[in-house]
Amino acid sequence: MNVTSILTSALLSTSFALDPGFDIKAVANESVQLPSHSWEYGAASMALLELYNPELTVFAAAPFPVPTVAPETVFAMTKGLDWIVLGEGVNGLSDGDGATGDPASLGVIAWLIGKTRSEYADASTGEVVYLTEEAPRWTNGSGAGAISQRADVAELWADFMYMAPPFLAYYAADTSNDTLLYESYKQSEYYRAVLQDTAIADQSFNGVWHHIIGPQSQDLGLWSTGNGWAAGGMTRILATIMHAPMAALSDWRETAISDLTAWIKEIVDGVMGSVLEDGMVHNYMDIDGSIEEGPMIANVIYRMAVLQPQAFGSKYVQVDSAGNPHVTAEGIITPTVNPLNWFDLAPFTAGSPEGNAFAVMIETSFLRA
Numbered sequence: 001m002n003v004t005s006i007l008t009s010a011l012l013s014t015s016f017a018l019d020p021g022f023d024i025k026a027v028a029n030e031s032v033q034l035p036s037h038s039w040e041y042g043a044a045s046m047a048l049l050e051l052y053n054p055e056l057t058v059f060a061a062a063p064f065p066v067p068t069v070a071p072e073t074v075f076a077m078t079k080g081l082d083w084i085v086l087g088e089g090v091n092g093l094s095d096g097d098g099a100t101g102d103p104a105s106l107g108v109i110a111w112l113i114g115k116t117r118s119e120y121a122d123a124s125t126g127e128v129v130y131l132t133e134e135a136p137r138w139t140n141g142s143g144a145g146a147i148s149q150r151a152d153v154a155e156l157w158a159d160f161m162y163m164a165p166p167f168l169a170y171y172a173a174d175t176s177n178d179t180l181l182y183e184s185y186k187q188s189e190y191y192r193a194v195l196q197d198t199a200i201a202d203q204s205f206n207g208v209w210h211h212i213i214g215p216q217s218q219d220l221g222l223w224s225t226g227n228g229w230a231a232g233g234m235t236r237i238l239a240t241i242m243h244a245p246m247a248a249l250s251d252w253r254e255t256a257i258s259d260l261t262a263w264i265k266e267i268v269d270g271v272m273g274s275v276l277e278d279g280m281v282h283n284y285m286d287i288d289g290s291i292e293e294g295p296m297i298a299n300v301i302y303r304m305a306v307l308q309p310q311a312f313g314s315k316y317v318q319v320d321s322a323g324n325p326h327v328t329a330e331g332i333i334t335p336t337v338n339p340l341n342w343f344d345l346a347p348f349t350a351g352s353p354e355g356n357a358f359a360v361m362i363e364t365s366f367l368r369a
Helices: 003-011 024-033 038-052 075-083 107-113 118-134 165-175 178-195 224-243 253-273 295-307 314-320 353-368
Strands: 280-284 287-292
Touching: 024 038, 024 353, 038 075, 038 107, 038 353, 075 107, 107 118, 107 165, 118 165, 118 178, 165 178, 165 224, 178 224, 178 253, 224 253, 224 280, 224 295, 224 353, 253 295, 295 314, 295 353
Parallel strands: none
Antiparallel strands: 280 287
């Protein structure tokens, strides 16, 4: 066994007090093997950090100031060194293929690495500068100010809420930037103002968001994965605000906590109120078609049961505890949505990078709850 293999084995030797009902390490291993795009690497890096080093995540009791740790001692950071490609502008941390938010999904890991490697700290700062000063912004109505998910046009994607604003919040909390931390909360408000479907007040899934609004790739469907991305991102922002010492005296803090909790709950309630099939959510909640596990929403429920138990009581956890994800012997979550074609109505069984990352997240939140 070579030195790298010995090191990796040591990093992954964590044992878990609770049994999630399947081989979580196999699922985590597949979440490392499956990604090939920037946002997939970002999701996997967060899943690995939550699984093996929860003390370094925003869900820990005291994550700030961000500690200095050697990258070779944290598995998510070692993978970050493999996955991050330092660049500039919109591609500051990875090739985003025209997306502003996707490279930023690697921002937390890059900033952690940057505590010992200055080029990663500089790239992380450059990513923040690009997002806040150079990326296009929505200019209409109450959503004016929302940072675009696309670099060439102003277009809002629900997915963006997991990719960029949580990184902005994390960076702000560690650098004591009250204005930027507030901005991460306001991005949630702007995105909700544009993407939340206001025409379904009489439907059981009221409260959920459209997938994309904009001139290039508009999709008004109520995509369950996109709603998971949005709720998951806002949960990370909420945890950051609640755990950031520099925010303790901010006059906007309590309003932000109340708003974010309500906005997350709207999405969770909407997804729970949608038509389920064998306990699973439809790919598009407003269209009969393929089904998926919906583990990001389950992850949100467990996280919120800890962060805001008065709003997410036993009925949420009891509903979520009805069953575990379907996992193959190799550790593949199935069925999922086709990660590269959200319109595909056929169940996807080949292995979704984000699906596996989501499953790791739900089990880590369950194990720590």
